[in-house]
Amino acid sequence: MHWLVDDTFMDETGARAMIPYLFCDEEEADLVQIVVDALVHVLDDLGPTAPDSAYLDHPGWIDVLDSACAAYLALAPGKRSS
Known part of the structure; x- marks a missing residue:
């Protein structure tokens, strides 16, 4: 919980702001944004x-x-084609 909100500020900036630093693309960021x-x-x-x-x-x-x-299953190692 702290990592998603306190450490990354994704609640304020949005997960897409973390592309390419944390997420590869909008699909990954959007999955995590739903969690946030x-x-x-x-x-x-x-x-x-x-x-x-x-x-x-x-x-x-x-x-x-x-x-x-859903985000974990989609982002788990070996699940992404990129």
Whole structure:
């Protein structure tokens, strides 16, 4: 969570700003941007001081998990043709 938001500022600049430094192309960046957007939605709802259990219980957490899984599967070594 900290890496996606705090360390990269993708919540402010967008994942496409990390091409070619972190992502090879728009497809990769867009997959990660979906994760960032889902995560920011939960963070905005709960604020920075909520306990971990509140994040896990938030109805939007499933979107974080689903989008992170999709990005991971698409970006995993050996999955990309480039």
